[in-house]
Amino acid sequence: MKTVADLKALREKLQAEMQVRSDSGTKVVVGMGTCGIAAGAREVMAALLDEIAKRKLQDVHVEQTGCIGMCEKEVLVDVIRPGEDRITYGKVKPSDAAKIIGDHVVNGKIVQELVVGRIERQKK
Amino acid sequence: MMQDTRIRADVLVCGGTACSASGSQEVMKRLREEIAKKGLSEEINVVKTGCHGFCENGPLVIVYPEGTFYVRVKPEDVPEIVEEHLYKGRVVERLLYHEPTTGKSIPTYKEIDFYKKQKRVVLSKCGAINPEKIEEYIALGGYEALGKVLTTMTPEQVIEEVKKSGLRGRGGAGFPTGMKWQFAHGAKGDKKYIICNADEGDPGAFMDRSVLEGDPHAVLEGMAIGAYAIGADEAYMYVRAEYPLAIKRLEIAIDQAEKMGLLGNNIFGSGFNLKIHIKKGAGAFVCGEETALMASIEGRRGMPRPRPPFPANSGLWGKPTNINNVETWANVPQIILKGADWFRSMGTEKSTGTKVFALTGKINHTGLAEVPMGITMREIIFDIGGGIPNGKKFKAVQIGGPSGGCLPESMLDTPVDYDSLTKVGAMMGSGGLVVMDETTCMVDVAKFFLNFTQSESCGKCTPCREGTKRMLEILNRITSGQGTETDLVVLEDLAKTIKVSALCGLGQTAPNPVLSTLKYFRDEYEAHIKEKRCPAGACEKLAQYFITEDCKGCGLCARNCPVHAITGEPKKRHVIDQTMCIKCGTCMQNCPFKAITKK
Incomplete structure (x- = not known):
């Protein structure tokens, strides 16, 4: 390392690797109850992670959650962009991952045909 | 890079000394195994971090992005965490921290009272990064302060900024850091040295160890900034050899930074x-x-010498030298990056910033708790520290180690800053806080x-060598029931004399625990002397053993008494002859009916 600019460049590169420990950015939550896993939640999550990696998205966290009682609609995936409503997608297949990430997470365009619920943002 | 962004979770395992001692290494091994077994290795990282400060509840495991905080995790809990949380996304409720008063479980770091009331500046990266990877330090802005200093500031500007911040030495005495740097900067000489004092020796203090273990680069960066400011090109890190983990992480850190x-x-x-360089003490x-520390680095016997000359003019090998403590150095990079005004916004006017307490x-x-200066002792002990265990009553807090003093309940609202603490007879010291409850004898504490x-x-x-010895003899007499009222007078007299006549800080402050307990707990000394009684029931030699009505007359106590002080007929209540009893407590240990009490 020779200059301060080198350090800054390195920092930016390294920051991405620690992004998972910050609490900013968009959250993508996958339902991982027994019902979800049986319906293929693991595969959906893997597809989501692949898509995020492919697009080199940094400010996106993939989290898991347990069963929320809409087992019939599994696999359920929630997308929460900062300051926006929580959108729940149902019957998500691995092949939908690219669309959810590309349209909604990146561009903020909700994938209407998959939506099963919407929870309004909590006013602080 | 592809691999890295696919990571969806980081599992942080505390690798500090305390958590390692309670088994965190084994937990980490099991985590890696179980994660691999589930085929999750590609998407979950296991990271070893430094101390989180919540040592009582270790080993600690934190799962991000949720920030779920698991306490007292045992290796056998690992499969459940992996299966339930990492695989299925269900938090393992039973391993969460449960608030002692309400029994409520608290899912994340930030919501725990212990952390909520802290202001973590020095400790901000401890537990958040892997201390053995310089990359993680850099990712959070590491070495940018050094870059800023070297490329945009003159040494004078650096000193001015540190002066303006009001930073004072965190090792105990609280000397203004910027001023110290100014002296070394102004001293004539082509060769100058920087030293980091990591010889943390107060009983009960482990702040510096945790900083070195959890965020070693912050200390190194601070030292580099100080070296630039005073014009030094060589530095020594003086760490005690009892801190093997801190030394290992420093070695790794220096190596990585050099590479x-x-x-x-x-x-x-x-x-x-x-x-x-690292010098093991x-x-x-x-x-x-x-001065003793420098003698030790030079390879001579560790003994202090009179000052002046001060190290700033004639220090290590006679060259101008600047010495600061670990926590002081760790504050420096953030002051440079965020500015003196930011630092001044925390704490009080004369004691700026934060302080870490053990x-x-x-x-x-x-x-470990890091708080803004000026907070009260009561807040630290009761709000952050969670109060006294087992429903016992608070009696005193010893602050500042062997150089500090004991403060009673009535002084708990004293603001924690350098000047207020000195005024009430204690001192900031390096930050060790030893809390005592009603079962602690204050004379015994002073003796300890x-x-x-x-x-x-x-x-x-002489004052330190002979004086402390005489004082200790008097305290031994008092706690064994042989004390006289003259002893108290002599004790106080000796204490005051040593305070003003000893050569170095060790001797000058050694009487403080005695003086402060005499000031606030004189009645306890008097009870020992006049009534031959220890009010807390802690002094063995003043204790008296009695056999209560619960005695069934089994004779076990009499048979086990080494001096045959117990007599009685079978199946009848036995009696202890107080003149013969040597207070060994054997009878109490042997009584199957709990019929023997100590008063």
């Missing part, structure tokens, strides 16, 4: 060079005193600390 060109020659192309308490003794949350300083006295000056 990256962040230490060594021509840093950032500025022409500034710095070589940092053999653990003599007096070596925390700066909470030990009779307190619920043993661990004096015993410590007495055996650590280097023997060079």
Whole structure:
């Protein structure tokens, strides 16, 4: 390392690797109850992670959650962009991952045909 | 890079000394195994971090992105965490921290009272990064302060900024850091040295160890900034050999920083060079005193010498030298990056910034707490520390180690800053807080600390060598029921004399525990002397054993008494002859009916 600019460049590169420990950015939550896993939640999550990696998205966290009682609609995936409503997608297949990430997470365009619920943002 | 962004979770395992001692290494191994077994290795990272400060509840495991905080995790809990949380996304409720008063489980870091009321500046990266990877330090802005200093500031500007911040020495005495740097900067000489005093020796203090273990680069960066400011090109890190993990992480940190060109020659192309050496101390308490510490680095016997000359003019090998403590150095990079005004916004006018305290003794949350200066002792002990365990009553808090004093309940609302603490007879010290409850005898506490300083006295000056010995003899007499009222007068007289006549800080402050307990707990001394009674029931030799009505007359106590002080007929209540009893407690241990009490 020779200059301060080198350090800054390195920092930016390294920051991405620690992004998972910050609490900013968009959250993508996958339902991982027994019902979800049986319906293929693991595969959906893997597809989501692949898509995020492919697009080199940094400010996106993939989290898991347990069963929320809409087992019939599994696999359920929630997308929460900062300051926006929580959108729940149902019957998500691995092949939908690219669309959810590309349209909604990146561009903020909700994938209407998959939506099963919407929870309004909590006013602080 | 592809691989990295696919990571969806980081599992942080505390690798500090306390958590390692309670088994965190094994937990980490099991985590890696179980994660691999589930085929999750590609998407979950296991990261070893430094101390989180919540040592009482270790081993700690934190799962991000949720920030779920698991406490007291055992290796056998690991499969459940992996299966339930990492695989299925269900938090393992039973391993969460449960608030002692309400029993409510608290899912994340930020919501725990212990952390909520802290202001973590020095400890901000401890537990959040892997201390053995310089990359994680850099990712959070590491070495940018050094870059800023070397490329945009003159040494004078650096000193001015540190002066303006109001930073004072965190090792105990609280001397203004900027002023110290100014002296060393102004001293004439072509060769100058920087030293980091990591000879943390107060009983119950482990702040510096945790910083070195959890965020070693912050200390190194601070030292590099100080070296630039005073014009030094060589530095020593004086760490006690009892801190093997801290030494190991420092070695790794120095090596990594040198490989990256962040230490060594021509840093950032500025022409500034710095070589940092590690010097292991053999653990003599007096070596925390700066002149003794330098003697020890030079290979001589660790003994203090009179000052002046001060190290700023004639220090290590007679060259101008600047010594600061670990926590002081760790504050420096953030002051440079965020500015003196930011630093001044925390704390009080004369004691700016934060201070890390090690909470030990009779307190619920043993661990590390970093708070803004000026907060009260009561807030630290009760709000952050969670109060006294087992429903016992608070009696005193010992602050500042063997050099500090004991403060009673009535002083708990004293603001914690350098000047207020000195005024009430204690001192900030390095930040060890030992909490005592009603079962602690204050004379015994004074004896404990004096015993410590007495055996650590280097023997060079008479007041410390002879004086502390005489004081200890008096305290021994008092706690064994042989004390007289003259003893109290002599004790106080000796204490005051040693305070003003000893050569170095060790001797000058050694009487503080006695003076402060005499001031606030004189009645306890008097009870020992006049009534031959220890009010707390802690002094063995003043204790009296009695056999209660619950005695079934089994005779076990009489048979086990080594001096045959117990008599009685079979199946009838036995009696202890107080004149013969040597207070060994054997009878009490042997009684199957709990019919023997100690008063």
